[in-house]
Amino acid sequence: MKPHPTPDQEQWRAIVQRDPRADATFVFAVRTTGVCCRPSCAARRPLRRNVEVFVDVPAAQRAGYRPCKRCRPGDREFAARRAQLVQRLCRRLEREDPAPSLTELARAAKLSPERLRRLFVAVVGVTPRDYLAQHRLGRAGAALADGRSVTDAMLDGGYSSTSRFHAATKERLGMMPKQMRAGAPGERLTWACVPCSLGAALIATTARGVAAILLGDDAEELQRDLQRRFARAELLAGDQRFVRGLQQIVAVVDGSSRADGIALDVRGTAFQQLVWAELRQLARGETIDYTELARRIGRPSAARAVASACGQNPVAVLVPCHRVVQKNGALAGYRWGVERKRRLLERERDAAE
Numbered sequence: 001m002k003p004h005p006t007p008d009q010e011q012w013r014a015i016v017q018r019d020p021r022a023d024a025t026f027v028f029a030v031r032t033t034g035v036c037c038r039p040s041c042a043a044r045r046p047l048r049r050n051v052e053v054f055v056d057v058p059a060a061q062r063a064g065y066r067p068c069k070r071c072r073p074g075d076r077e078f079a080a081r082r083a084q085l086v087q088r089l090c091r092r093l094e095r096e097d098p099a100p101s102l103t104e105l106a107r108a109a110k111l112s113p114e115r116l117r118r119l120f121v122a123v124v125g126v127t128p129r130d131y132l133a134q135h136r137l138g139r140a141g142a143a144l145a146d147g148r149s150v151t152d153a154m155l156d157g158g159y160s161s162t163s164r165f166h167a168a169t170k171e172r173l174g175m176m177p178k179q180m181r182a183g184a185p186g187e188r189l190t191w192a193c194v195p196c197s198l199g200a201a202l203i204a205t206t207a208r209g210v211a212a213i214l215l216g217d218d219a220e221e222l223q224r225d226l227q228r229r230f231a232r233a234e235l236l237a238g239d240q241r242f243v244r245g246l247q248q249i250v251a252v253v254d255g256s257s258r259a260d261g262i263a264l265d266v267r268g269t270a271f272q273q274l275v276w277a278e279l280r281q282l283a284r285g286e287t288i289d290y291t292e293l294a295r296r297i298g299r300p301s302a303a304r305a306v307a308s309a310c311g312q313n314p315v316a317v318l319v320p321c322h323r324v325v326q327k328n329g330a331l332a333g334y335r336w337g338v339e340r341k342r343r344l345l346e347r348e349r350d351a352a353e
Contacts, residue, residue: 007053010260014039015051020121025258027073028053029065036060040118041071056283083278085109086120087298090274093132102128126277134273187233191226192243193219197254198340201316202226203246204235209263210249213316215336229314253317255347266315271299275309276319284348289327311335317344 007015007028014022022039029036030046036057037043054060057067057074067073089105105128106113120128189211191204196215202222204212212229216222226235238246251257266276274297282288288296290303290310299305310321313335322341326332334341 005053006048007051011039011053012048012051016045018042018118020118022260023073025260026053026055027057027060029060029063034065035068036065036073037068038071038073041068041073042115043068043070082119083296084298087296089116089120089128090131090298093128094135099132126273131273187230188236189226189230189233190236190238190242191223192238192246193222194243194246194250196250198336198343201250201253203249204230206265209265210315210318211265211267212314213249213253213318214314215253215316215340249318255344255351259318262318264315264318266313266319268309268312271302271305272309272312275306276313279310279313279320279323280318282320282323284351285345287323287325287329287345289325290332291327293324307332323348 011022011026011028013019015028018040020038020040025039027036027038029052031050031052032046036054052060052063054063054065061067067075089109092105092108093099100108102113102117106116109116109119111119117127120126120131126134187206189204189206191202191212193200193202195201198215199217200215200219200222202212202214202216202219202225203210204214204226212226214222214225216225248257249262252259252262266273268276275293278293278297290307291300294300294303294306297306307324310324311333313319313321316322316336322334322344324332331338331341331345
């Protein structure tokens with residue numbers, strides 16, 4: 001039988017670091033054991049020369065490998081139970097004051113602190129500490145947006161002092177609370193509108209990562225959309241060097257590359273972040289309905305809020321809200337047009353076959 005590829009540099013890095021973010025992108029198999037695993041598997045690290053990579057578990061099984069009993073790749077029920085556990089812990093972080101420590105959460109989950117931290121990153125996309133910080137900042141930001149005082153917003157967010165509140169907003173959003181209350185002026189985004197297989201893509205970035213990917217046919221309309229989304233920000237048109245640097249992102253939009261290694265700077269409430277993080281766990285070619293998505297994030301009655309979070313996603317394709325469909329499989333609405341959604345899904349299904 002023809003051997004499959006050995007891991008490339010990025011895949012091997014994910015295996016060495018047991019990176020849970022790579023679990024949705026590939027599985028690896030070890031010739032000497034006959035077992036295939038998730039990249040995050042805690043089993044003993046194999047020698048690189050003995051490793052083969054596959055797009056999914058069925059492909060590895062066709063090559064004669066059996067799924068690992070420790071990390072259980074391809075087991076959807078196992079993945080769902082992990083997600084439910086993390087969602088319960090998220091609720092604890094949101095409601096308890098003072099918030100439980102990582103050690104306390106790990107004890108409740110019957111896991112080691114490090115394993116729980118990796119599990120959080122795999123399911124939610126951030127560590128427990130970062131999830132709590134996003135939740136607090138989201139509550140404080142909502143209070144500021146309603147015109148309430150900085151002090152009221154600080155208390156709503158659960159901050160114990162104004163110095164901690166100021167430090168948190170400065171570190172995570174690059175601005176102070178008064179700037180947030182004023183609509184976040186001074187934020188700087190560099191943008192360019194480039195052709196892609198779906199028409200035109202307006203891509204905007206900050207120093208931290210990709211902040212927006214907007215799809216359409218009219219470059220001027222896309223620019224107006226960007227201005228509406230970032231009304232108080234400083235928007236700078238990128239030069240040719242900037243445009244050349246966007247080619248990896250365009251390749252992802254076109255379906256010829258994966259999103260591995262592309263940093264995002266996507267801001268939203270803790271709930272929106274939870275929805276967007278779950279969407280990024282979906283494999284290419286996989287779809288989900290709003291009710292199931294709400295269930296997976298631990299909010300089974302929040303299907304409408306989940307739909308709203310999908311509609312507010314500012315980063316097309318990289319946060320794959322196009323993979324959400326109606327319960328009967330029909331295509332639901334899509335911010336950038338149902339025809340684009342159909343093309344994206346068809347392309348991903350073809351690639352997965």
